[in-house]
Amino acid sequence: MDQMPHILVVDDDREIRDLLARFLERNRMRVTAVRDGRETRRAWTQGHYQLVVLDLMLPGEGGLDLARWIRTQADTPIVMLTAMGEETDRIIGLELGADDYVAKPFNPRELLARIRAVLRRAGEAAERKADHGTQALGFNGWTLEPARRRLLNPEGVEVPLTGGEYDLLQALVERPNRVLTRDMLLDLLRGRQAGPFDRAIDVAISRLRRKLEDDGRNAQLIKTVRGGGYVLAATVEK
Structure with missing residues (x-):
């Protein structure tokens, strides 16, 4: 049992x-x-x-x-x-x-x-x-710590993330400079396909951009690909 x-x-x-x-x-x-x-x-x-x-x-x-x-x-x-x-x-x-x-x-x-x-x-x-818990991921001055599921800003201060926001950011950081469609992101995070009115990814991206101080109208870090999805435009280092 x-x-x-x-x-x-x-x-x-x-x-x-x-x-x-x-x-x-x-x-x-x-x-x-x-x-x-x-x-x-x-x-x-x-x-x-x-x-x-x-x-x-x-x-x-x-x-x-x-x-x-x-x-x-x-x-x-x-x-x-x-x-x-x-x-x-x-x-x-x-x-x-x-x-x-x-x-x-x-x-x-x-x-x-x-x-x-x-x-x-x-x-x-x-x-x-367990395998990679000690490996922090750095991008554009920010640090993602998988072991503690937390994000640190360039000053080393933790930025609070919900579970969904963290998972979404990790999916992007683990695949830098690669276009990820909404369906791909939903499949990576939830194991399902998006419904016709499912805007969860778009909403979460907007929240992430605000927390990453990435201007949504002129985003430089998480870029929108028209007709495609989103891409993390940054070099990621372990």
């Missing part, structure tokens, strides 16, 4: 909680299912979880607020459950560092595939961190 990934399911719909618990347990996963923020916080102190399945529409403390709290506790992957058409909440959730989303109503097999993909990427990221 200890080798099975432990999944925390947060959803106020009892039928969905029970369905997911049974389905995931049949697929060799441990499951703790809770209905709201209060129960989530209690469960958090009583277990160690490899992934959280989080419904955004919760009574009381909303799913976005709960996702923000989880991000202050750990880098545990989050798969969000959203209602169809909730584009704004989905974008905000991804900015907060959620790793993927599934729109309701959903097929349990699709959710299982997303969970497995996120767990696999989390495991690969942990291996990369």
Whole structure:
């Protein structure tokens, strides 16, 4: 049992909680299912979880607020459950560092595939961190420290990044002077293709530019390639 990934399911719909618990347990996963923020916080102190399945529409403390709290506790992957058409909440959730989303109503097999993909990427990221955790990456005076998942400005002061912003910047820094389309970035970060209205990458790029003091209208560091995507125009040194 200890080798099975432990999944925390947060959803106020009892039928969905029970369905997911049974389905995931049949697929060799441990499951703790809770209905709201209060129960989530209690469960958090009583277990160690490899992934959280989080419904955004919760009574009381909303799913976005709960996702923000989880991000202050750990880098545990989050798969969000959203209602169809909730584009704004989905974008905000991804900015907060959620790793993927599934729109309701959903097929349990699709959710299982997303969970497995996120767990696999989390495991690969942990291996990369173990292998290269001491190697800082320098670019244009800035320093990215994978071991501590932090960004330092040219004066050596840490610049706060959300989980999603850090992952996006790392993807760019690891592929300098290479054009990365939105679909490529989404695939690298989330393991999925962008929907027709998915602006999460564009929003995150804008936030990164502000934090990197890179003028969005005349960006010199993270450049926009018309009809293509984005490119980090800098030399990266380890």
